[in-house]
Amino acid sequence: MPSGRRSTRRPWAQDHPELDVERVRGGRSTESAADGEWVVQRVSGASGKAYTCPGCRQEIASGTAHVVAWATDDLLGAEAGVAGRRHWHASCWSHRARRR
Numbered sequence: 001m002p003s004g005r006r007s008t009r010r011p012w013a014q015d016h017p018e019l020d021v022e023r024v025r026g027g028r029s030t031e032s033a034a035d036g037e038w039v040v041q042r043v044s045g046a047s048g049k050a051y052t053c054p055g056c057r058q059e060i061a062s063g064t065a066h067v068v069a070w071a072t073d074d075l076l077g078a079e080a081g082v083a084g085r086r087h088w089h090a091s092c093w094s095h096r097a098r099r100r
């Protein structure tokens with residue numbers, strides 16, 4: 001029986017952050033979806049801008065609290081993911097997650 005090197009050991013130290021629903025209520029959270037890892041940031045909408053929600057194609061009026069989501073595993077890198085961030089109605093975002 002060869003006592004050669006056993007390289008089956010893997011660093012499992014990178015524990016996967018689980019979605020903590022309670023934590024969503026304030027600030028930022030990370031969500032796993034069928035299409036990747038997303039960072040979801042709650043915003044107050046106080047920036048004074050209006051956005052179009054990709055979920056329902058309706059406008060998110062300025063001053064409306066909503067979420068901003070971007071992919072952290074974008075094929076072009078995290079920066080591209082942030083650059084491609086989208087503004088969603090909070091309810092549309094949660095529906096999106098449920099649909100997939």
Ligand SMILES: [Zn+2]
Binds near residue numbers: 089
């Ligand atoms: Zn919407």
